[in-house]
Amino acid sequence: MELFLFLVTICLSLAFSGKCSDDYSRNDFPEGFVFGSARIFGFSGNGSNGDIACDGYHKYKEDVRLMYDMGLDALRLSISWSRLIPSGRGPVNSKGLRFYKNLIHELKTHGIEPHVTLHHNDLPQALEDEYGGWIDRKIIGDFTAFADVCFKEFGNAVKFWSTINEPNIVAWVGYDLGSGPPSHCSPPCGMHKQNGFVGITCFAFWMVPFTSSEEDEMATQRAKDFLLGWVLHPLMFGDYPNVMRRITAKISEEESYLVKDSSDFLGLIHYTTTYTADLSSPRQGDYASDMHASIIRMFFLHGIFWVDLLPWGLEGLLEYIKQNYGNPPIYILENEFFLISTQSGRPTNHQSSLNDAGRIEYLHSYIAAVLNSVRNGSETRGYFQFHGFVRAHGAQLYIWIILCKFQRSVTSPKTSALWYSCFLNGTTNCSEELSASSSPGLFSGKVPI
Secondary structure (H helix, E strand, O other): OHHHHHHHHHHHHHHOOHHHHOOOOHHHOOOOOEEEEEEEEEEEOOOOOOOOOOOHHHHHHHHHHHHHHHOOOEEEEEOOHHHHOOOOOOOOOHHHHHHHHHHHHHHHHOOOEEEEEEEOOOOOHHHHHHHOHHHOOHHHHHHHHHHHHHHHHHOOOOOEEEEEEOHHHHHHHHHHHOOOOOOOOOOOOOHHHHOOEEEEEEEOOEEEEOOOOHHHHHHHHHHHHHHHHHHHHHHHHOOOOHHHOOOOOOOOHHHHHHHOOOOOOEEEEOOOEEEEEEOOOOOOOOHHHHHOEEEEOOOOOOOEEEOOOOOHHHHHHHHHHHHHOOOOOEEEEEOOOOEEEOOOOOEOHHHHOOOOHHHHHHHHHHHHHHHHHHHOOOOEEEEEEEEEEEEEOOEEEEEOOEEEEOOOOEEEEOHHHHHHHHHHOOOOOOHHHHHHHOOOOOOOOOOOO
16 A cells, blocks of 8 residues: 555656756856765654764764765754753853864864755753743843853854744644643854854745635735744844734834844745635634634545645745745755655555655756746845654654664665765766665656666
């Protein structure tokens, strides 16, 4: 059954890849365009944890060597506030500090640029217990002090900083839906010497109307304002979108002055495109009700959680930001394909095997979409394939191009990793490498080159 569903997935992927399947190579991108990978561990739902996982704490040198062999320009990582300053403020954990310094040094030694996120769903529990974390303005001082420590300790080696990962999703999932933590229903030291860039990272579907009705058209624009404008409007215009102002706290003149034009770049997290429909009879008191819109998957397979392969949506998103938000420098910091059985909570054959042709088609199509956008004038400057292990609602999402077997601590490049490496190294035909690495099977020789 899983094999059948995977076949359906690939057929739909190919059907909707469109013009993005045209041949291209890395040399078609502007000089200086960054290609990297992003890695995290996140979880929610069943109380499990990833204390060891692939044991990157001890095996970071092996990890960096894999990145170097693949040909990555950059790695997106986060610095855990809880690991660096366990109490939220005060003494720095020397072991945590040493680990991050060693990791960053190893990356730089291998010519890999670190792109660091300061807050990726990891708030010291002490601050949550003391004043409720992000719901209290005291967090501003503590987060600023944490950032100051990071700038002082790592700023000479790190040039690209994202402040908060997906603030729109943190607020929605953590403080409205309650399905993610916490489950509620400084002076810029050294900037003149470090020449760093500070931005923010926003989660972003692309959305199109479910029907051609005026109601769905208007609902789609509201959804864009709620998902994108919630973060981007204050950065560009100093205030929230008009449609949100009746439900948001008023931004003072001082706050507007501080936040407007404060971001050096925009980080985007994008996976797929959805329909949007007018929500005529909303429930009361939640995000979707305030938005008066519902988000609808374009395709649905029973018992399977997966990403629809719709690369034209990424082009639409980048064009929308170009037209409406001043065409800021953009780094796509997460983009990835995954497919999992939500009934068993276990990875499909696609996730657990080395031969992952679906991911190759996804990467090939979405990187082509980035190239199309750059050619159309988007200031997109980097692309990071996402690599991580996530638990959500009790289901495991193995989102990676390197297969890791936790119990044996074995890591092996998947076929998609070899394809990505060929692309990064300027090879347009890597048939021999892929054939040599793949055991005979259904998708042998049927990946885009």
